[in-house]
Amino acid sequence: MGRFHIAVTFDIGEEERGLLLKTFSEEATFSFLAEMNERDRKEALSTAEVLLAWNLPRELKREEYQLLHQLRFIQLLSAGADHLPFEDIPPRVKIASNVGAYAEPMAEHILAMALALSKRLLKNHNKLAQGEFNQFEVNKMLSGSTVGIIGFGGIGRAAAKLFRCLGCRVYAINTSGKTKEEVDFIGTLKDLEHVLKESDVVVLSIALNKQTYNLIGKGELERMKRDAILVNVARGALIDEDALYEHLKSHPDFMAGIDAWWVEPFGKGRFQMDHPFCDLPNFLGSPHNSSMVPGIIAKATAMAAQNVLKFLHGEEIRGVVSREQYLQ
Template sequence: MAEQSDGILIAHNPGGKEREIFMEVLGPHARVTFLGDLAQAERKKTIASSRILLSWSPLKEFVPDEFPALEGVRFIQFVTAGVDHVPFHLLPASSLVAGNSGAYAEPMAEHVLAMSLALLKRLLINHRKLKGGEFDQKTHNRMLRGLECGILGYGGIGKAVARVMRTLGMGISALNTSGRTDDPVEFIGTLSDLEPFLRRADLVVVSLPLTRHTRGLLGERQLSWMKSDAILINVARGAILDEEALYRRLRAYPQFMAGIDTWWIEPAMHGEFRVNHPFFDLPNFLGSPHNSPIVPGNMLHATRMASENVLRFLRGESVRGQVSREDYA
């Protein structure tokens, strides 16, 4: 257990209820300081005395000459699930780093289900037809039951998706880093099994982190392995999927469908939203504005999960969501 002198620094600016959660979970075990409460003259000294850091986006929370003061930090817990935005070269090389794995999984799994059903049931296509006066009652919809859901990235989000899809009668295949799972699946493998995984799946859900190994993972060749009437849902990161290759696949195979929640150019990272191909003119495409985890109470839940992971570290227990900085070099 940590001493009270082992300071915990909250670097982002949480809301009032989130601050209460941080104090409830961590306050009894260590000194908790909110960086935004400090006067400018106090910042460097407090940063230097901190041993645990909770952060959302370091480049927005610290000025350049404050990063060296983080040298004494032993554990860095991100409130975000993904850490592809993290400047690892500016953080202490010896510190343990964890993402907030699974914190947003349940609403994201529902979002995957909603997108899958909307595409499979041709809801947007039929809505547009009705708007144009066409009453198409003959074209068949499809059911999820009996199809196979391939989950590319079987972590917190992937497992939540599997639970939802399994209840609807789908078989589950999955890829993770170990190629092992205790869950009931039709197939489990690693990225080395990507081709047979893509060839067998009717619905492919991308839910793995963006790393140097997964950037550009799904290009023209990989998409060609998929069934011509498969559905692809991406709730991970846009850069995992080649934008032009996806557009060409959708144009060439009208029965192939895609639902995109995470984009190649987004306001949070790039200052604007932009696509380089006219996806929204395609009837077999559905988009949402990277809002799959945005539901009431989501930040309170994520804050509690991040806090409880810090508590695991303080108690000397294994932490959830540990990441390897080499994957992001």
């Protein structure tokens, strides 16, 4: 058997490059496209059997997809696949996202947002900065509350583990309605209304696709508890932006923590807020950096490399992307 050819489409760090070379040893040759001139890029793309990609629309020119004659597999460094130009990728090519690679730090971020909002930390910090000191302002406990996790994959399961440590009940939604994890309820999106009504905290960690676009709109927000907390670390477009802003304005006891935004540099090339969310006292935001802890890119690269290795060996891979969920 000859050596496989893997093209890395993004500008990779030295540590991550070393991980790849060590993982594949003599099994594969690599082309690092960010370092190549146009002629060498064309040659690499025309012979690559695997692409290791991060933000493919930014890393390949539209006309370069026509060069992928030998391509069999695309492995993403990212956990989501909603940014891919599926119409440009040959139908024969299998695609896998890097599910679970960022689960632990994102779970901590979810918990941190839920705690900060329930304890009114930012609101009271700002009052102190204005000279207002109210020792008797009431906040909430998470212990004994119900946490609804919409998207019970790696991130959702890691978050559930942390919330259970606080004595929370866990209501979960996934694609199968089954899990081996310790939960108080497991269902599918058909059970969304039930989970929203019962939950004190709702966590969005589900993939964005045709089925989940604007999953949380005006009606869903109104079905949630008056003083519920909504945390989104997945994709902004899971929530109707206008509906969320109006709900936060008209329901001061309702709170939201947003890490994933509607217009972000990764997908749109810029950051944009269509409403002044950060002016609201019941809102907390972060710049989609919930996964960004030391060593995480190396870990994600190692997990992606192992998945590529399994593909090349004909073994079962994780995170297989279903095109049908994304193509219009």
